[in-house]
Amino acid sequence: MDCLFSQSRQFAGKRLHLGICGSVACYRLTDVLRALRRMDVHVSVTLTAGARRFVTPLLFEALGAMPVYGEMFAPGEDPFAHLEPGQHAQAMLVAPASADALSRLARGAASDMLSAQALAFDGPLLLAPAMNPRMWRHPATQANVALLRERGARLILPDCGRAACGDEGQGRLAPVEQLFWHALRALSPQDMAGRRVLVTLGPTREPWDGVRYWSNPSSGRMGGALALAAWLRG
Known part of the structure; x- marks a missing residue:
């Protein structure tokens, strides 16, 4: 997916922060990370507690992410890690963005590492939701999405098809290629x-x-x- 610009140095040294929430689709973000690293984009990662049930920090560290954050105020963790992406990254992508994560971001919560980092981030914020189709259609989720859009967040809408639970409808994580290109767009001059x-x-x-x-x-x-x-x- 990065072959069109495989020789480009346009994005070398750019910095993107990747927030990963608990979803069966979270393993697909390894492909996004690898593609960004091939473009010499510096990528840092935050794994929520739910995400760490599916994947481990070591997986993303092995693929070139640095640093990889977990719990807030964990032993040995920088006490200001919740501010680091806002100080250094040019863009932030939350994918998969769970219904819970959308709710936290809409409320301005700061009770975990990812929501605190998003609250302290004033650059382009990209959200790629992924959840059960009925959860996606629920008025509460749609109200949260509308509020986040009103505040300037960029939505990468979920795809349609069969979810992991077997339900059909809109809710699947957008294709990896879309996540990659939207990330590069957020890092590009407009x-x-x-x-x-x-x-x-x-x-x-x-x-x-x-x-x-x-x-x-x-x-x-x-x-x-x-x-x-x-x-x-x-």
Whole structure:
């Protein structure tokens, strides 16, 4: 998913903080982490108590995340770790964002490491919810989402399909590729915001006569990269 910009140094040295909540989908964030690290993005991670039931801090440390936070005020933990992302990271992505996490963030709670870090973060905040479809549809969840949007949070809406519990509907974590590209967009300058760009791409066909034409083997990948770059910049 990072192949279009595999040679780019545009994001080298950028810093993103990744908050991971308890969900069966949390293992998919390892792919996002690996893709960001290949772009030389510095990634720090916070695992909620629920997330640590599914994955371990060592997994993310082994893939290049540094530091990886857990409980607030844990022995040996920096007493100001809840402020660190707001001081150093340019963007914050919470994925999977559970219903509980959305509720905490909407209320401005600061009772665990992740919610405190989000409350002290004033950069772009991206939220990628993942939960049972009925939980996602519940008016309380939708009210929390609307409030967070009103405050400037960027939502990466959940996908539709079969959830881990077997229920069908909207609630699955968005595709890994979407999380990756939205993360890069949050780290990009928005110097093209408000502009509309039209890109034509792919091979052309110029008629030669009634049955033949001139063409070329263009794949359209360059045009796709230009369109994506324009989107990343707003």
